[in-house]
Amino acid sequence: MIDEKDIAEFIYREAELLDTMQWQAWLDLFHPEGRYWMPLEWQQQDPVLQPSLMYEDLLLLKVRVERLAGERTFSQKPKSRCHHLLQSPRIVACVPEAGVFKARTSYIYTETRGDMLERYSGWASHDLVQVGDALKIRLKRVDLVNFDAPFGNIQLFM
Amino acid sequence: MKKYGENAEAIAALVREAEVHRDVYVDPEIFELEMEHLFPNSWIYVGHASQLAKPGDFITANIGRQPVMASRHSDGSIHVFYNRCPHKGVKIASEPCGNTGKFFRCPYHAWSFKTDGSLLAIPLKKGYEGTGFGDTQANEGLSKVKNVVIYRDFIFARLSVSGVSFEDYFGESLSTIDNMVDRSPEGKLAVQATPIRYMHTCNWKMLVENQTDTCHPMVAHESSAGTAVKVWKREQGDSTETPMAVQLYGPFMSPYEFYEQSGIRIWPNGHGHTGVANSIHSNYQDVSGYLDQMVAAYGEQRAHEILGEVRHNTVYFPNIMVKGAVQILRNFIPIAVDKTLVESWVYRLVGAPDKLYERALMYNRFINAPTSIVGHDDLEMYERAQEGLKSNGNQWVNLRRLYDGHEEQDVTAVINGTSERQMRNQFHAWAKFMTMDMGKRIEAAE
Ligand code: FES
Ligand SMILES: [Fe+2]
DSSP: OOOHHHHHHHHHHHHHHHHTTOHHHHHTTEEEEEEEEEESSTTOOOSSSSOEEEEEOHHHHHHHHHHHTOTTOGGGSSOEEEEEEEOOOEEEEEETTTTEEEEEEEEEEEEEETTEEEEEEEEEEEEEEEETTEEEEEEEEEEETTTTSOBOOOOSOO | OOSSTTOHHHHHTTBOSSEEETHHHHOHHHHHHIIIIIHHHSOEEEEEGGGGOSTTEEEEEEETTEEEEEEEOTTSOEEEEESSOTTTOOOSOOSSEEEOTTEEEOTTTOOEEETTSOEEEOTTGGGGTTTTGGGSGGGGOSOBOOEEEEETTEEEEEOSSSSOOHHHHHGGGGHHHHHHHHTSTTSOEEEOSOOEEEEESSOHHHHHHHTTOTTSHHHHTIIIIIHHHHHHHHHOTTOOSOOHHHHHHGGGGOOHHHHHHHOEEEOGGGOEEEOSSOOTTTTOOOOTTHHHHHHHHHOHHHHHHHHHOOOOOEEETTTEEEEGGGTEEEEEEEEETTEEEEEEEEEEETTSOHHHHHHHHHHHHHHSSTTOHHHHHHHHHHHHHHHHTTOSSOOEEEOOTTOOSOOOSSOOEEEOTTOSHHHHHHHHHHHHHHHTTHHHHHHHHO
């Protein structure tokens, strides 16, 4: 039976995979219909008819991951690295009978490349589903506190 | 040490027939002169009338370094003023957009202004009696930008009091805006989305040039578009339908011949566009119901004419690019010699199916966002150029591709799509608008 502790563990594990650049293992956390979404508007409801920074399915996430290792990916010479500092996830819903698992996690994210270091603050909302014994990401939503700021390149995943 | 100052000759010498000197990208003095001369002498995009739907609506913008704002007055007219209180200079509006109600009120001493900019009231008005206030510029209210033209809801302004008229400045190039507007069955566009904003640590002109640089996509974007095509080929299984995402990424990888044949059209004053015969936007899947709507609105022949025009990137000199086929406008806003804010706007085709708006928004975040892998490819090149241009080994940037030695300036022509002629066209206009009012100022000072 999946409990609240499992949800929190899942979220820490996800961040760890990103920080250690285990991209394939990270992709494996997604449900085949999973989405990664970064809204561009305050409390945005619609990823399709409102503008977003990212709204990607597994195919597009695979493209990103494969690109990171590409021989001709010049924006990754030198490579970026990232670090997630997470607050304890707040479990929004944990109803195993209904298959509903939701959490919201406040975080600070750092992305570095060469001498550059950029910090971002925001909240990650996870909608998870149970597949077999495991949890999978149905939707990871990343709301930056300053979603409307003009950023430079954000190359990895928050 | 001022090298270029009011020296029109020295500035003109930076632009050779098919080369430009690196100072146009890296010299802070040149940047200041652009802010002082090039931008005020040019017609600059301020915003779209749909952002000013109701009386009291306003937007703010910058033309060069100068803060301006546009507002919708109670009688429906649109006005552009300098965003500066006539009392002590406080910015009147501090947000990108909003509604001010019946009047603007300065937050410092509460001078207030009608939405056409005229002075409405000053507290303790008596204190100005007998002071000659009526003869001051402040008495006129917010300083107006006099040269404003709203073309099919696109608001353009020229700060210089004298200069090239709107019609002479843009001429036939307005056909790209026409086409984008005509793509709405109602002949109307609407801004409903906040722009995607992307900070570039490079000179603004690198972005403008890149809009008609057709020899870089298959090279620089192999990492993004190339990988997208590769992954799709591998993963598609027995799927017969290409996802919209792959339709948008795929054409970037077209070979040189494709871009050669699709052609470039140049116009006077630095405007021009890629994608004359066809373009990377030619082969998107039809959106069901849209053609019928267009035929109903315009008739069979005209509807096909409108949709058959699939121009790729249209540069409106100096600093916007319009993409009619996906309803996008990119505004390259100069911040410093090596810093440019890019705002990418999407317009909704009023009356058209949602799917078209979805596609435009998708294109914008795939290509123009700080989270876009295609954007990462380009920005990396601009940043490397900004660094590389510091080299003294060679101080000239080469723009000689398909140069034939007899180019006429300020003409309309259709040329091979891999030519660097549009970049040469832009730099000719650059030198012209940089220097056109310099002689006069020197005379006035003498
Ligand atoms: S500065 Fe605006 S009212 Fe004084
Ligand atoms: Fe590009």
